[in-house]
Amino acid sequence: MNIKKPKFRSISFLLFLLTAGTLISILPLTVLGDSSQSQSEAAILLQGRVAKIIPEKNLVAVKPNKGKRVEVMINWNTEFIGFTKLEELKREQKIKIWYLSIKETKTAVKIEKLLTLGC
Amino acid sequence: MFNRTAKITLAGLLFACWPTFLFGGETNPRALQDISTVKVYFDVNVGEANKLITRLKLINDTHSQLVSSGVQPELVVGFRGKATRFVTRGDDYVFTEDTTAKQKVHGWVQQFKNSGISMEQCLIAAGFQEVDSKDFLPEINLVDNGYVSMIGYQTKGYAQVPMD
Numbered sequence: 001m002n003i004k005k006p007k008f009r010s011i012s013f014l015l016f017l018l019t020a021g022t023l024i025s026i027l028p029l030t031v032l033g034d035s036s037q038s039q040s041e042a043a044i045l046l047q048g049r050v051a052k053i054i055p056e057k058n059l060v061a062v063k064p065n066k067g068k069r070v071e072v073m074i075n076w077n078t079e080f081i082g083f084t085k086l087e088e089l090k091r092e093q094k095i096k097i098w099y100l101s102i103k104e105t106k107t108a109v110k111i112e113k114l115l116t117l118g119c
Numbered sequence: 120m121f122n123r124t125a126k127i128t129l130a131g132l133l134f135a136c137w138p139t140f141l142f143g144g145e146t147n148p149r150a151l152q153d154i155s156t157v158k159v160y161f162d163v164n165v166g167e168a169n170k171l172i173t174r175l176k177l178i179n180d181t182h183s184q185l186v187s188s189g190v191q192p193e194l195v196v197g198f199r200g201k202a203t204r205f206v207t208r209g210d211d212y213v214f215t216e217d218t219t220a221k222q223k224v225h226g227w228v229q230q231f232k233n234s235g236i237s238m239e240q241c242l243i244a245a246g247f248q249e250v251d252s253k254d255f256l257p258e259i260n261l262v263d264n265g266y267v268s269m270i271g272y273q274t275k276g277y278a279q280v281p282m283d
Contacts, residue, residue: 049214051214051215063214063215065211065212065249065250066211066212067211068215069214069215092166092201117247118164118200118201118244118247119199119200119241119243119244119247119265
């Protein structure tokens with residue numbers, strides 16, 4: 001009988017493959033970090049007043065005290081604090097908004113409705 | 120001599136101006152009788168741009184009418200609430216569409232200064248509106264507490280006029 005011998009006989013070669021495979025699998029996490037942690041670190045915090053709400057476009061425009069107003073998109077994953085839907089926000093309402101800016105699009109991660117005090 | 124249209128126009132003008140002829144331009148003769156000086160504190164807190172401009176115009180009209188009635192006015196305009204945002208330098212603190220209105224407010228502030236009207240800004244309100252005290256117009260005096268001002272002026276005999 002002519003039995004073929006296994007191609008990888010060397011134990012050291014197998015160990016090399018195992019090590020290389022492990023390194024390749026953990027490489028993305030090492031270089032880029034955990035994706036959820038990366039999102040929260042990259043989120044930009046903006047505090048200001050609501051300048052405009054367009055519910056049909058899922059868009060809120062925020063005017064900080066200084067500087068130009070910023071338009072941010074809302075999606076299903078945006079967390080609302082102090083309110084339940086976008087329509088509840090009114091013009092002049094003070095808010096804090098955390099958003100991710102990817103290319104030209106700003107997407108809200110979290111919006112907090114702030115207490116409006118007057119005197 | 121006169122055609123019909125000119126006669127109607129003249130009659131209309133006379134009708135519109137008859138109170139002026141009757142009272143000699145003084146529209147509050149009873150209220151101002153035997154008064155040579157008035158002291159007034161205007162409490163301005165409205166944050167809606169057009170409404171705020173109207174209020175400031177009314178203050179100016181009031182000042183002019185008091186003067187034309189022969190009364191010496193001592194007026195103080197106190198800013199607080201959302202009006203606070205409009206008495207800061209530049210275009211900050213207001214919505215983009217309100218910047219023109221803000222410039223008009225600045226015009227009234229300058230007019231008040233020229234007319235000898237004192238102006239104050241409450242710093243508690245500034246804190247609530249997150250306005251830096253360095254950003255206010257130089258014509259306006261900053262006070263720690265607008266309520267203390269109102270109390271003080273009223274105690275000194277100033278009439279309190281709400282402008283909300």
